[in-house]
Amino acid sequence: MSxxxxxxxxxxxxxxxxxxxxxxxxxxxxxxxxxxxLRQREQMSQADLAKCxxxxxxxxxxxxxxxxxxxNTSTLKRVAEFFKVGLIVRFAPLSEIVDxxxxxxETSINVPDLTHDxxxxxxxxxxxxxxxxxxxxxxxxxxxxxxxxxxAPTSQQRSESLGDPVSTSQDPHRMNVQRSLTNYGASQAxxxxxxxxxx
Amino acid sequence: MDRFAVELGPEAQNDLAAVLDVLRVLxxxxxxxxxxxxxxxKKYKGIGEIRFDGExxxxxxxxxxxxxxxxxxxxxxxxxxxxxxHEMDEAAKRKKFAEENPGVLYVxxx
Numbered sequence: 527m528s529x530x531x532x533x534x535x536x537x538x539x540x541x542x543x544x545x546x547x548x549x550x551x552x553x554x555x556x557x558x559x560x561x562x563x564l565r566q567r568e569q570m571s572q573a574d575l576a577k578c579x580x581x582x583x584x585x586x587x588x589x590x591x592x593x594x595x596x597x598n599t600s601t602l603k604r605v606a607e608f609f610k611v612g613l614i615v616r617f618a619p620l621s622e623i624v625d626x627x628x629x630x631x632e633t634s635i636n637v638p639d640l641t642h643d644x645x646x647x648x649x650x651x652x653x654x655x656x657x658x659x660x661x662x663x664x665x666x667x668x669x670x671x672x673x674x675x676x677x678a679p680t681s682q683q684r685s686e687s688l689g690d691p692v693s694t695s696q697d698p699h700r701m702n703v704q705r706s707l708t709n710y711g712a713s714q715a716x717x718x719x720x721x722x723x724x725x
Numbered sequence: 726m727d728r729f730a731v732e733l734g735p736e737a738q739n740d741l742a743a744v745l746d747v748l749r750v751l752x753x754x755x756x757x758x759x760x761x762x763x764x765x766x767k768k769y770k771g772i773g774e775i776r777f778d779g780e781x782x783x784x785x786x787x788x789x790x791x792x793x794x795x796x797x798x799x800x801x802x803x804x805x806x807x808x809x810x811h812e813m814d815e816a817a818k819r820k821k822f823a824e825e826n827p828g829v830l831y832v833x834x835x
Binding site: 528529530538541543544547548550551552554555556558559562563566590591592593627630631632634635636 | 730731735738739740741742743744747748749750751752759760777778834835
């Protein structure tokens with residue numbers, strides 16, 4: 527039996543005590559680990575971080591305590607701003623939480639800051655790639671002009687029909703960027719799977 | 726470990742799943758307190774403890790990094806009531822046995 531399987535959790539979450547424990551443990555463990563890792567990554571002590579945030583060391587200690595769940599949204603926002611990461615505070619279907627926790631990656635906990643956030647890679651096209659795309663679109667425009675502009679596809683349709691060279695996984699520049707960025711916090715996580723000794 | 730996990734109360738069971746979820750995706754250097762700590766003493770060399778709570782009780786799961794890279798072997802889970810010398814000794818015994826008999830290891834699905 528898996529403590530994290532959807533079937534098991536769907537059944538157990540109908541028990542109010544289990545539901546409360548599920549929500550508390552996910553909030554407590556996740557926030558505690560994220561704050562601790564963000565701080566340790568910057569080689570800061572709890573006192574250092576407290577000083578930077580204008581709060582007490584005890585407040586940081588509480589944030590890093592997995593049992594603490596009385597988080598103040600404005601404190602979390604200050605932590606997010608300081609480390610240049612985002613903060614999501616919203617209600618969500620329980621299944622979404624289960625999916626999120628079952629599919630955790632290193633960056634889910636060791637959250638990349640703005641400088642190392644690969645989600646912005648698409649906006650960092652080199653000039654040569656941008657020029658190539660424009661050249662190809664211009665060629666299509668010429669064809670459209672010859673056959674009548676009324677039926678000219680929108681720019682989005684043009685991109686789709688051509689196969690946007692930047693958005694494909696084959697684009698060598700993008701792959702290089704991704705490769706270099708994934709070196710950040712290179713994964714040495716001790717497991718994707720646990721191993722258990724018999725007994 | 727399987728029986729230990731199943732028999733925990735809802736709070737402890739959820740906390741165990743949550744702490745394992747967090748630790749398994751982190752680099753070893755981030756396995757630190759309060760979620761994890763290493764045991765001290767020559768006898769317990771290489772053994773660490775995963776810490777979690779529930780139902781006003783504190784629990785420990787002893788284990789070690791290995792046998793392969795990016796693996797962590799869970800040896801023994803217990804409630805923390807005072808010193809855990811007996812449990813730590815048992816964990817050390819199991820570690821030695823597991824290292825000598827890798828066939829007894831299996832993937833822990835939690």
